[in-house]
Amino acid sequence: MLKDITLGQFFPGTTVVHRLDPRTKLILTVLYIVLLFIAVSWASYGVVFLFLVCSICLSRIRLKAILSGLKPLVILILITGLLNLFYTRGEHLLFRVWKISVYWEGVRTAVLMALRIMLLITGTLLLTYTTSPIQLTDGLEKLLNPLKKLRVPVHELSMMMSIALRFIPTLIEETDKIMNAQKARGAEFDTGNIFQKAKAMLPLLVPLFISAFRRADELATAMESRCYHGGEGRTKLKVLRMERRDWIALTVGVLLLVLVILLRRLGL
């Protein structure tokens, strides 16, 4: 059941999107988010959407995986949509019920907002679906490297991030196991009022914390016994290299940015 959480999951593959340098993908994702916030018209949304669809098709990620990634956020999207629907004032009144009036502009903003959130999430999902956590933090470390000059502990931060990401599935699996073991002893996690539910979590949380600390301890020992001492002079197993496809992808991204800015200027 908990294994079904797809946020932050990685689907291995060998498509172009999978093989892109993680730096390229990170930059493109940031670019994509910027694009989404610059886009105001249907036309520019169309451009962004097209870009996303092409990327998804290239990555061969199944639509089902993307939909299941969107599912946990349906409520957020709905609330944002509804708030925009009711609170946007405009000139073209559609209807008015009691004190609530809905304008044509409200409908437009609501739809665009909902679309924006969905596109935002889908885009970032695509990044994590096609990039392994290790690659992701490697890329991030490289991109943030200049900050080392400002004494930002970039390597340590990215190591912490890799470890955290690395242990999410492990902890989820562990939670699943302990939950099952307690269920086998008659525990019920989904019945009763909120206090009963909170109390029922205790048999789950205590073993989970203990095992998390044990794992942290073991990991620290394992790292020290392999002489880990931070990023100084450390080399990479897989050296990141920008290939032709990376430059092409980045060029496409920049062109899209120009296109969307142009569309905005032209007021389309």
Added chain:
Amino acid sequence: MSPLIETKKLTHIYSEGTPFEHVAVRDVDFSAARGEFIGIIGHTGSGKSTFVQHLNGILKPTSGSVLLEGEDVNGSAAVTRRVRGRVGLVFQYPEYQLFEETVRADIAYGPKNMKLGKEEIEQRVLEAADFVGLEASLLDHSPFDLSGGQKRRAAIAGVIAMRPDVLVLDEPTAGLDPRGREEIIRNICRYHDAVGGTVLYITHSMEDIARFATRLVVFNRGQIALDGAPEEVFRHVEELERIGLTVPSVTKVFSILRSRGLEVAEGIYTVDAAVEALLRLKGGGGNA
């Protein structure tokens, strides 16, 4: 005898419809009668753990059904809840589920969830602790102060305290030293003799299981490959080895002797039977 628990065409597929799709158990028909002591053997990933997690409704079958005394385990939430108390499942490394402040409270967790009376619970805790060989003086300690073997036994007691009709143990001796292993096996045998319930014991150690199981079920690639009395199953030395399992050393020796032309019986798996067979071969028998 009508079966106590049975599965019909049980199939379980993990992550169906994703790139990680994996058929763990396929079309398994299995049934166990009251009082049987069944050893479930199989290679890592053969589906044996997945299979037993269906028996008390922890995992829901992708298709097929699990019946406890003819009643579908997954029929309704209420049935599943009842079944949890009747089919006790001890997971692998069960000591990681301990959470209470005292061993006593931890063992009482299962019975408490069954909404039993206070005195009844206390009695069951003492009984279960005795079955697994935990001294009463340890009951008021924190479970986290116990040794590895003691923790394991406390966790097993937590399931036994529910007095299940079917006790399922998933590799209860994994990671223990020989003495801890021996103690757990002996205690489980003693429990089985005293209570007369059905015990399903998962292991991949043939030596362990050969000595006390009344029946062996061998899993391979999510299906039951062999099922029968130990001497019957151990007759299939080659098949077992092809699956990746080792037979007890005695069986191995006798299988080689047979292939060299000695006339000894098939499926010998205990030292006693081996001695008897050798004596018979000498033509003497009796005076060893």
